[in-house]
Amino acid sequence: QAQLAESGGGSVQPGESLTLSCAVTGYTYQGYWMAWFRRTPGKEREAVAAMQRTTNPYYADSVKGRFTISRDNAKNALILQMDSLKPEDSGIYSCAARTSAGYFFGPGDERSYHSWGQGTQVTVSS
Numbered sequence: 001q002a003q004l005a006e007s008g009g010g011s012v013q014p015g016e017s018l019t020l021s022c023a024v025t026g027y028t029y030q031g032y033w034m035a036w037f038r039r040t041p042g043k044e045r046e047a048v049a050a051m052q053r054t055t056n057p058y059y060a061d062s063v064k065g066r067f068t069i070s071r072d073n074a075k076n077a078l079i080l081q082m083d084s085l086k087p088e089d090s091g092i093y094s095c096a097a098r099t100s101a102g103y104f105f106g107p108g109d110e111r112s113y114h115s116w117g118q119g120t121q122v123t124v125s126s
Contacts, residue, residue, distance in 0.1 A: 002027030002115035009120030022078040022095030032098040040091035047108030058107040085124045092119040
């Protein structure tokens with residue numbers, strides 16, 4: 001039932017930053033996992049960051065220390081701050097949300113997420 005819409009993608013040079021935002025409507029955050037996934041040509045879609053109310057956030061090893069996931073509670077939005085971007089960060093970034101518990105899957109398993117945005121393109125190149 002939740003509707004997710006990403007924004008903030010664009011083209012930047014290596015080392016620069018982007019902030020992605022995922023506006024969520026039709027659903028108020030209940031504390032379940034929300035995540036950012038990315039899809040790069042030739043690769044499977046992978047989770048880059050995820051957050052849940054009662055645990056530490058999840059980050060893919062490739063983005064630890066560079067990406068920060070957070071929520072803008074006032075706007076009911078999921079944020080991904082991306083710093084020190086690398087060319088390998090390029091891809092389509094999608095936000096996803098669980099609207100109920102996913103007991104059998106980890107935070108990075110896309111099968112456990114119920115709602116998805118359409119994605120926003122991030123391109124990092126010199």
